Amino acid sequence: MKENVIRTVCVKLDINGHNATLTDTMKMFNAAASWIAQTCWDENITNTNTAHHRVYGETRNRFGLLAQLAIHARVKAMEAIASVKKKKDASCPQFGPCGSVRMDNHHSYTFKPLDQVSILTAQGRVLCKMVMGERQRTMLTDTEWENGTADLVWRQGVYYLHVTQSKEKPEEQEHNDVIGVDLGIVNIATDSDGAQFTGEQVRTVRARYKRQREELQKVNTPSAKRKLKKKSGKEHRFQSDVNHCISKALVTKAAVSRKALALEDLTGIRERITVRREQRYERHSWAFFQLRQFISYKADREGIAVILVDPAYTSQTCHMCGHCEKANRRTQSEFSCQRCGFTMNADANAAINIKTVAVNQPMVSPLGRCVVRVDTSPLL
Numbered sequence: 032m033k034e035n036v037i038r039t040v041c042v043k044l045d046i047n048g049h050n051a052t053l054t055d056t057m058k059m060f061n062a063a064a065s066w067i068a069q070t071c072w073d074e075n076i077t078n079t080n081t082a083h084h085r086v087y088g089e090t091r092n093r094f095g096l097l098a099q100l101a102i103h104a105r106v107k108a109m110e111a112i113a114s115v116k117k118k119k120d121a122s123c124p125q126f127g128p129c130g131s132v133r134m135d136n137h138h139s140y141t142f143k144p145l146d147q148v149s150i151l152t153a154q155g156r157v158l159c160k161m162v163m164g165e166r167q168r169t170m171l172t173d174t175e176w177e178n179g180t181a182d183l184v185w186r187q188g189v190y191y192l193h194v195t196q197s198k199e200k201p202e203e204q205e206h207n208d209v210i211g212v213d214l215g216i217v218n219i220a221t222d223s224d225g226a227q228f229t230g231e232q233v234r235t236v237r238a239r240y241k242r243q244r245e246e247l248q249k250v251n252t253p254s255a256k257r258k259l260k261k262k263s264g265k266e267h268r269f270q271s272d273v274n275h276c277i278s279k280a281l282v283t284k285a286a287v288s289r290k291a292l293a294l295e296d297l298t299g300i301r302e303r304i305t306v307r308r309e310q311r312y313e314r315h316s317w318a319f320f321q322l323r324q325f326i327s328y329k330a331d332r333e334g335i336a337v338i339l340v341d342p343a344y345t346s347q348t349c350h351m352c353g354h355c356e357k358a359n360r361r362t363q364s365e366f367s368c369q370r371c372g373f374t375m376n377a378d379a380n381a382a383i384n385i386k387t388v389a390v391n392q393p394m395v396s397p398l399g400r401c402v403v404r405v406d407t408s409p410l411l
């Protein structure tokens with residue numbers, strides 16, 4: 032079966048005075064989804080078909096939802112159940128009145144001329160205007176991508192449409208070279224050509240959020256708690272934006288130069304003793320994993336190969352003479368070879384080692400991925 036790649040286009044809506052209609056729809060949809068979740072949870076229903084027959088008619092009667100909305104309320108409920116069931120001590124998922132509303136293309140939402148979208152609500156269809164930039168317009172009209180389901184999302188008084196698009200995964204393009212990428216916190220990403228995305232701005236903003244968080248925690252009133260929640264959402268979105276920009280820059284660079292990307296392979300990283308303590312912390316933060324995720328799915332969409340290499344010693348090995356010693360990395364930022372005296376930014380040196388390992392790495396063997404270590408013999 033052919034694999035698909037997906038992406039999401041977020042568009043702000045000008046709701047044309049349909050506020051009450053949309054708010055009602057959201058409320059009803061989420062109340063229905065909560066009821067469905069509770070019913071299926073209590074009756075231990077996990078099969079989609081069984082769930083449909085059990086709740087469909089009653090959902091429509093109880094909540095007055097139209098067919099498409101009733102079906103998607105069930106989809107939302109069952110997806111949430113499936114995801115919490117994986118956890119220990121799970122409890123039945125419930126949804127707030129402002130939770131998102133899932134809609135399918137053509138039936139529940141339809142694009143109309145002049146940047147308009149028709150949305151199916153509990154009171155019939157309403158026409159909203161999409162407030163779009165050039166980038167979003169290009170994405171939505173790109174015929175290579177097919178528009179799928181969309182989520183109607185409410186955030187702080189504003190409605191958004193999050194449209195999911197998909198296309199067939201492109202064939203991996205042939206590459207004649209590799210860009211090695213070292214990921215970290217001080218320098219979020221450094222590539223083997225020396226290009227660097229520093230974490231300076233990210234750290235400043237995070238420090239500001241941390242201060243504000245601490246102040247609000249001291250106050251500890253309901254309104255402070257609300258503000259705290261809002262702030263944490265903002266901080267997450269800021270970090271995601273940063274990760275989107277960096278991953279996009281790296282993948283675009285690889286695409287235009289027809290190169291593959293090489294990253295450190297972090298499977299089993301917890302068991303490794305060769306990774307420095309501060310790196311261990313960095314590598315368990317969600318932001319760090321999110322960036323890796325963004326790079327790999329953006330690369331997938333463009334048909335860029337991502338090669339994973341063993342991270343052992345990439346930060347301690349001199350890329351000039353191959354000498355590997357802990358003392359080579361004197362500080363976080365400084366690499367200074369104890370044998371040949373070569374000095375360089377430590378992350379840039381690591382990125383070059385990652386590239387070297389990737390270039391020399393044998394192709395996948397029938398037994399699975401073959402991993403080569405950077406050893407102490409000269410690499411170049």
Ligand SMILES: [Zn+2]
Pocket residue numbers: 349350351352353354368369370371372373
């Ligand atoms: Zn050296």
